[in-house]
Amino acid sequence: MRVAVVGATGYSGVEVIRLLQYHPRIELVKVFSSSQDGVPLRRVFPHLTNIFEKELTLIQEQELIEGVDAVFFATPSGISKEWIPALIDAGVTCIDISGDFRLDVDSYKEWYKKEPAPSQYLEQAVYGLTEVYEAKVKEANLLTNPGCFPTASLLGLAPILKTDWINQNSIIIDAKTGVSGAGRGASLGTHYSELNDNLKAYKLGVHQHIPEIERYASEIAGSPIQVTFTTHLVPMTRGILSTIYVDLAASKQTDEIIELYKDYYKHSPFVRIRPEGEFPSTKEVYASNYCDIGLLADPRTGKLMIISVIDNVVKGAAGQAIQNLNVMQGWDQTTGLLHTPIYP
Ligand SMILES: NC(=O)C1=CN([C@@H]2O[C@H](COP(=O)(O)OP(=O)(O)OC[C@H]3O[C@@H](n4cnc5c(N)ncnc54)[C@H](OP(=O)(O)O)[C@@H]3O)[C@@H](O)[C@H]2O)C=CC1
Ligand SMILES: CC(=O)N[C@@H](CCC(=O)OP(=O)(O)O)C(=O)O
Numbered sequence: 001m002r003v004a005v006v007g008a009t010g011y012s013g014v015e016v017i018r019l020l021q022y023h024p025r026i027e028l029v030k031v032f033s034s035s036q037d038g039v040p041l042r043r044v045f046p047h048l049t050n051i052f053e054k055e056l057t058l059i060q061e062q063e064l065i066e067g068v069d070a071v072f073f074a075t076p077s078g079i080s081k082e083w084i085p086a087l088i089d090a091g092v093t094c095i096d097i098s099g100d101f102r103l104d105v106d107s108y109k110e111w112y113k114k115e116p117a118p119s120q121y122l123e124q125a126v127y128g129l130t131e132v133y134e135a136k137v138k139e140a141n142l143l144t145n146p147g148c149f150p151t152a153s154l155l156g157l158a159p160i161l162k163t164d165w166i167n168q169n170s171i172i173i174d175a176k177t178g179v180s181g182a183g184r185g186a187s188l189g190t191h192y193s194e195l196n197d198n199l200k201a202y203k204l205g206v207h208q209h210i211p212e213i214e215r216y217a218s219e220i221a222g223s224p225i226q227v228t229f230t231t232h233l234v235p236m237t238r239g240i241l242s243t244i245y246v247d248l249a250a251s252k253q254t255d256e257i258i259e260l261y262k263d264y265y266k267h268s269p270f271v272r273i274r275p276e277g278e279f280p281s282t283k284e285v286y287a288s289n290y291c292d293i294g295l296l297a298d299p300r301t302g303k304l305m306i307i308s309v310i311d312n313v314v315k316g317a318a319g320q321a322i323q324n325l326n327v328m329q330g331w332d333q334t335t336g337l338l339h340t341p342i343y344p
Contacts, residue, residue: 001329002067004030006059006083007074009044011184012097015318016072017041017052023322023336025329028052029067032059034079059083065090072321073098076183077208081117084142088121093141093328095321099208101125101144107211127216128324130333131268132158137327145324146216148316149175149209149231152242154216155271155291156308159264160246160257161221166304170247171227173213178236178282181312195235207231238313239282244306254297257304261293269334270315270323280309287311288341289319311341 003020007013008031020028031041033056040055042048057063064071064083070093073080081100088094100108100117102125108116116122126140127133129151137143146154153173160166182190189195189202210229217225254276265271272292274280280292294307310316319337326335 001026001069002029003027003070003072003325004032004064004068005072005074006032006064006080008041008056009033009036009184010074011180011313012317013072013074014045014048015313016074016097016321017048019314019318019322019336021051022339025331025335026322026325028054030054030057030063032057032064034059034075061086065092068092070095070325074317077112078114081121085118085121088124088142093143093325095128095143095145095325096125097145097317097321099147099212101142102127102147102212103215107215111206111208111211128320129154129216130320130323130327131155131265131271132216132220134327134333137324138330140324140328143321143324143328145317145321147209147212148177148181148240148310148312149173149207149229149242150212150216151316151320152240152291152308152310153213153227153229153244154220155310156242156244156293156306157217157246158220159261160304160306161217161225162264163260165248165250165252165257167247167249168221168223168225170245171217171225172245173227173229173242174232174245175230175240175242176232176234177312178234178239180238181240181316182233189233195233197235199232199234201230201232203231236282238286238311240310240312240316241282242306242308244308246304246306248297248302248304252297252304254295257295257297261295270337279307282309282311283343284341285309285311285315286341286343287314288339289315289323289337290341291315
């Protein structure tokens with residue numbers, strides 16, 4: 001299969017390129033940029049020398065269609081919606097790592113403050129949380145990859161949302177992320193002296209992932225869900241750790257909840273449920289497509305605590321995007337993705 005990457009000079013784009021080097025069935029034929037034409041990608045990323053030697057091309061519709069079976073968009077929000085409708089009409093499979101196709105028209109306008117994609121394409125897009133929506137992903141030709149925080153949060157919540165064991169409107173998601181989540185561009189909030197030796201909350205109450213988490217949590221639960229969601233920037237490169245607190249409505253022990261999660265994810269090779277008393281850290285999934293989950297039902301407070309970790313650039317973006325393409329193609333979902341996390 002021949003694929004292209006748009007946004008190849010960014011963190012998610014270059015992670016798609018890195019992971020595709022290990023993929024036995026995909027050939028990366030074109031890499032696109034909005035600002036650099038004819039520049040070898042190794043000039044932007046010298047670590048790709050002798051590994052990936054192709055040149056960047058300016059984004060053009062015909063170039064995206066000719067000789068290409070599928071396109072990954074790893075662009076800022078507001079870009080892919082301009083290109084994807086024509087590609088879908090031309091029969092090219094699209095996988096969007098940005099947020100352009102994750103919400104409905106009104107929510108996108110409200111939270112992204114931009115004009116949404118045409119509604120028929122929003123309706124056509126399949127949400128690629130593979131572990132939950134695999135059957136729909138198989139049929140997709142326009143795939144919207146989940147955001148990084150929604151991936152960690154929804155995988156942490158999905159099994160318990162399907163039960164009547166919790167008070168569904170008591171969910172608090174307290175999330176921390178590494179700085180690569182903000183992309184490669186320099187900004188005041190993410191430069192070294194602002195970030196190093198510091199820990200800060202950001203986008204409280206206005207984070208674009210709030211409507212995404214609520215939309216799909218509601219869908220999974222089968223009833224409307226609202227969450228309290230906080231995001232924090234941590235001075236590390238990769239990783240998301242979400243600590244989720246939920247009120248238990250029924251008296252449940254940790255071991256019963258762990259069994260529920262193991263059963264729910266029994267056909268999901270990238271979700272690893274920790275044994276009782278063990279809680280994952282971000283380094284344990286670093287540079288891999290795993291999501292690791294630890295659970296504690298605290299009998300003292302009646303709360304369930306869920307710790308869910310991912311690598312934001314892999315399971316939160318490029319790895320999950322390739323996992324979805326594998327499912328869309330009818331291949332094993334792990335194809336090219338079974339890397340051991342890098343440790344330490
Ligand atoms: N980083 C992460 O952990 C995650 C990111 N995402 C999403 O993935 C997308 C990419 O994020 P990330 O890789 O971090 O971002 P980066 O800022 O690192 O990269 C974005 C890329 O988009 C390209 N670009 C910029 N402006 C335009 C434009 N007007 N038209 C076309 N291309 C443009 C840039 O390349 P050039 O100037 O060469 O065109 C750049 O390489 C975003 O939508 C982000 O929200 C989702 C999950 C996780
Ligand atoms: C540190 C940081 O700024 N992280 C970003 C992650 C967002 C992201 O990855 O993009 P999508 O909106 O496409 O999901 C944020 O919190 O907005």
